[in-house]
Amino acid sequence: MSVIDWDDAFANMAYVENSHELPAFWAKRAAAYRAALASARLEQDIAYGNAERQKLDIIWPDGPVQGLAVFVHGGYWMRLDKSHWNDLAEGARARGWAVCIPSYTLTPDARIHQITAEIGAAITTAAGRAGGPICLAGHSAGGHLVSRMLCDDSPLPDAVRARVVHTLSISGLHDLRPLMHTKMNDTLHLDPPEATLESAVLHRPFGSSPLTCWVGGGERPEFLRQSQLMTMIWAGLDVPTHCRIDGMHNHFSVLDGLKDPDAAITAAFLGNPAIEGTST
Structure with a gap:
């Protein structure tokens, strides 16, 4: 038996008040944003594959x-x-960037390594x-x-990888092995080979494209560990890394x-991470 309660370690919503209301709130907020956009500014449901959820905006x-x-x-x-999530595009959009937001097939209808491949296809289509x-x-x-797009087995074509100038992992999961000890794994179906394959911390990077791991100071300790672990390991592999602990923000x-x-997080998204309060 594990000495750590891994279900609790990953239980973000249990530690945020009224978190059960958040999905409906996010959906309503994003719908209002879409309604306010000029029609020429929003392209919806661009297919990047044949599956139902393989679409992007x-x-x-x-x-x-x-x-x-x-x-x-x-x-x-x-x-x-x-x-x-469409409303989260506004910071980058207002600074002149085209913002792509993809959906992807969910587990258990796809394994995580298949979702990784889907995101590679989505980015390639948008590119x-x-x-x-x-x-x-x-x-x-x-x-x-x-983060998996930066790994030595990245699904991105070389021409697309060469255009990636910065990656921002916000409260990201980079070591998937602990998830095998959670009830979520009844849906995720992670086994040791896939958990190893899909853990970016266990890969070499394909190059030296910069990586920022951004995490709220009020999040579960496991998410701080995951962000710090990723930046420390890849810094040793000659990747410019930053780990930013953002105040007392929670996971959402x-x-x-x-x-x-x-906002500083928007600057980080677009490749200009503020280094104050970070570790490398």
Whole structure:
């Protein structure tokens, strides 16, 4: 028996007041944002594959496109979709970036390694529609997925990988082995080979594209450990890394700054991480 209660270690919603109301709140907020956008600024349900959930949205800036910013949602690979998160595009969009938000097939209908491949296909599709540099961001399970794009077995084609100038993992999961000890694994179906394959901390990077791990100071200790672990290991592999502990934000409020073009987390998303209060 494990000496750590891993179910509790990953129980984000149990430690945030009224968290059961959040999914409906996110969906309503994102729908209001979509309704307020000019129709020319929002492309919805662009297919990047044949499966039902293999679709992405692109939110376009008002002027010339500075580059492509991709945000991958979380939900432990088990829940939610792109429609909950469109409003988080506004910070990057207001700074001139085209913002891609993909959905992906959820477990147990797909294994996690298959979801990783889907995100590679989504980014590749979006990269064919928006030129310039590419910045990646993902939250929680999405942090895992964007970090996997930087690994030595990245599903991204060489031409797309070469355009990735920065990756922001927000409260990301980089060591998946503890998840095998949780009740969630009844849905995730992680086994030792896949947990090893899908743990970015156990990979070498494909190059030296910078990585920032951003985590709220009020999150579960396991999420702070995961962020610190990833930055420490990859710093030793010649990747420019930062670990930013953001005040006392919880696992969900840590995202709110992405709606603000002047927020530090938006700057980090677009490749300019503030280094104050970080470790390397």
